[in-house]
Amino acid sequence: MIATSSHDLSGSIVTSLNLAPTAQGRLDGLTFTVKDNIDIAEHRTSYGSPAWRASHLPPVENALCVDQLLAAGARCVGKVVADEFTYSLDGESQFFGTPRNAKAPDRIPGGSSSGSASSVGHALANFSICTDSGGSTRVPASLCGLWGMRPSLHRISEAGVLPFMPSVSTVGIIADSLSHLDSSMRVLLRSGSGQAHPIKRLLVLADALAVADNVVQEHAIKALETLSRRTGIPVQTVSFSEISDDAYQLKDCNLEALRDMQTLEFQNTVGNWIETTKPDLGFTFSMAYGNVQSFNRQKALESIVHCERLFELINAYLTPGTVICFPTTPVIAPMKGSLNTMDAVTDFYDRTMTITAFSGVGRLPEISAPLLSINGCPVGLSFAAAHYQDEFLLSAVHHLLA
Template sequence: MADTAPFDRSGSLVEHLNIAPSGSGPLDGTTFTVKDNIDVAGHKTSYGSPAWRDAHPAPRHNALCVDQMLAAGARCVGKAVADEFTYSLDGESQFFGTPRNAKAPDRIPGGSSSGSAASVANGLADFSICTDSGGSIRVPASLCGLWGIRPSLHRISEAGVLPFMPSVSTVGLLAARFDHLEAATRVALRSRPNKKAPLKRLLVLSEAMEIADETVREQATSKLGKIADRTGLSPEPILLSQLLGEDIPLSDCNTRALRNLQTAEFQNTVGSWIETNRPGLGFTFSMAYGNVQSFDRIAALDSIMRCEQLFELINAALTPGIVICFPTTPVIAPLKGSLSTLDAVMDFYDRTMTITAFAGVGRLPEISAPLLTVDGCPVGLSFAAGHYQDEFLLAAVHEMVG
């Protein structure tokens, strides 16, 4: 279980820290945690696996993104629990426990940035540095009622971040408040002051709305109406095939592109170490890893081509001034322990990744905003823009939701 202090019942931290800022700047007075696949000097990085932690020395240097936050005035207060090898979206760890979802304590926090989300949602930190590949920032942001950003692929330095799925994974942030998310993101992006780009169109990804639970869809539609009143922009429903000008369903982003690419890359980055060292594996991860072991790598070659095709088509369509919106997740957080059958797991993962894979293959910046509430539980509403339009997206979301 996580080594947590008596005052912390969130189960969100592997280790409590108190690392003072190294400088002063826009993050003065704020605190942050670090997902435990990101290096903090002198402290072992577990990667969500005790076997990995015990087999590797403590890093000599902070990850560069950690140094950026410290230099900008923030204080690091802990290393946050992550799902095993960060290969999950549920946040239930056999080794470190399930961090507490502050907004829905009987439900999962989402993963793999489970401890990052819980540390922020439970008030231990203002923001957390974490990573996202198939939804590992956006899903816990949605299920825990937080702001979360997956920036454009590789906009933030990954030096000192353990390798996962290089063509998809990126560093991002979770925060309880938008101003903290924006300030920390701009530090990480190395943003310079820039002229505010005009928000011209608000598209709504129809297929993402259709696969969401009816209650989520109703809440999203209601919120979009309020955004229209605020901005004067009428939300424009659009199918992916209409956006791209080709007959490509949204599900292709996951099943014919991202999923296979992720699996093949995981074989290289982590699978070889697992096969060589034969560490103890958690039950849930072992089931997922079985798919990795049996995967036909040649099948991934077509998926690499598909990812590149989708990247080009999506970004040709998302020209400056356009934001596209959709529910971050199609459901509220499942109850703890409810993902215990294959049918339950497949429903949660397939529907969720159908949505999250869109920004993954597009290499898009996406912000999950805590704007929806269904049956007393939070759900995120996501906004995405074209590749490398991160600063525009931050400004646009501020204009739309304040």
Template sequence: MPIDTRFDPSGSLVERLDLPPLGTGPLDGLTFTVKDNIDLAGYRTSYGSPAWRDTHPAPVHNALCVDQLLAAGGRCVGKAVADEFTYSLDGENPFFGTPRNARAPERVPGGSSSGSAASVANGLADFSIGTDSGGSIRVPASLCGVWGMRPSLHRISEAGVLPFMPGVSTVGILSAQRGFLDAAARVLLRSGEKPVASPKRLLLLSDMLEVADAAVADQVHAALEQISRHCGLVAEPVRFSQLIGEDLPLSYCNFEALRDLQTAEFQSTLGNWIETANPELGYVFSMAYGNVRQFDRIARLDSLTRCERLFEKINAGLPEGTVVCFPTTPVIAPLKGSLNNLDAVLDFYDRTMIATAFSGVGRLPEISAPLLTVEGCPVGLSFAAAHYQDEFLLSAVGEMLAA
């Protein structure tokens, strides 16, 4: 049943709910929220857009990932705000508002899983599920100072998750505590009792430090020194070109591969509906959608081949037992309303997506850990492993960061 959202001063939720568990298991006693592009039976899914919500019926079934969590003992307490059509990394929705960044209230929470990150950061739930294609879990996790995991592509069922960019998008988890993230991830991944090895090698993607603000890079080095003292693993700097064995910059993952795939898929999944339904659009989204509308997918079809080649090369450079780390975002959260000119938008998006596109094209599992603080604001430190090495990554991060 819906609960009055006036009891959510953080603005994290579209609706506050109370959906009881369907069984018992590892999530007994834990509460969670669901990003509003993931179906809950009987409740309209907005996709961050009132126009979409009002022209589509309420689903009959929950998304399968929601049923997994309920069956494992979790209790769903709300639908979380998402950026408009989930096509943003800043977390400012003109229709549903900007969820409160608990660690930096004057700054944006990051998106597009803005309400998911904010709901756990503000103590409304133990964990939340969202989606990530270009960083939509990892960016708000970093900017809000919570844990976030983007699993390997398609490890978690996307049945009942509104289509966005199927070649890139995945369901993932955010939480204020690593233990809750770990428990929810293992339920969704259907992990069972798979044995995993300890991490043998820790790589530092040094190109990302060159993209990041100097203060962020300094914090990365400090955090890695602590990890080394704790577990004995010393981070080895490696450039992207060394990792893949080809003289390409890290930015190639974004500008020459992932971004084109995202845009082409968005034309098919949402563009067709937008062009025919002519819905009301927010100003910022309408500007971004102008680029989608003008995109020449035929001229850029080679980018799909580039994505596949990068997937193979990145994973060949991450043998068993290897973890690679880098700052989740190169900057702290921008001030609310500051992304109002092209230069500011390009600086935030281009640098941030250089970081997030790496795991995107590699289809890697990535965990953003809330380990860094710059100017009083949180920044995540990300750890990634090879494709389908999700359980190894969960355990490796636990070993490296255990108190």
């Protein structure tokens, strides 16, 4: 195991830093951490893998997104743990240790941005810059009771971010408050405060509720009813069959589209390096990578067509002024070490990615808000809007939750 800072009770810090702001701006006085698949000049990037870190030279420049934050007045205080090759949603790392879930210490933090959530949850930083493909920002934000946002695909520069799955991966933010999420995200989006547009429709995705545990469903419905009463905005229920004109079910966003697209691209971005380098691999990742190795690329090419069709259908339905809501994750954080059987892993991943793949294939901005608490464990309630409606979504969530 690679040692982290002796002063880091969260177990999230890979490298302690003190990178001063390069200018003043809207992030003056705020601190941030950086997921260890994002470059910091003169520091090797691990990608959650000691073998990757050892075989790659330190970058000369910061990732562009890091420079944006420094130039807006924020201070970088460290690089934080990422799941191995960021190919996980649980946050348990064989090599770097499992970062501590501040709100539920005996439970997993969620991944692959586990260190980002842990560092923010333990108040080591106001926010953390991380990444999201199948839910790697939203899942740890949900399970650790924090604010998290996946922006529209490619709204934020990925220069200096290690390759993963280009067709679905984004840079994201996990933050300790909506205010800090908003200010840091607007810097990365290169947007001003903008004019707030009215919310015309507030929807709840019935299929996402249906795959969640009963207690998560109940708490989500109560939270939305309270929100509706307070704002006077009615909540309408919609099924995915209505969104897709009966062409797809919600689970198809994962099973027929995002999952295969991820695997196809991972074979190119990381698989080739693994096959030629033969690095030491963690046990959990080795099991997942076995699926990559046995994958039939030709049969899976249809997933590219499905991804595009789902993108078109989802965004045609989410007309301007529409916000759609659903539980970020279908469960509270599982206990540490409990995802130790194939049944447990399959249940957690299949149900979670049934929900997270919706914004993935839709290329939607999505914000996970820490609104639900079940037996003392947090669960996020997500709000999403149409592709490239990031600023509208940020303003809408302020309006709904103010």
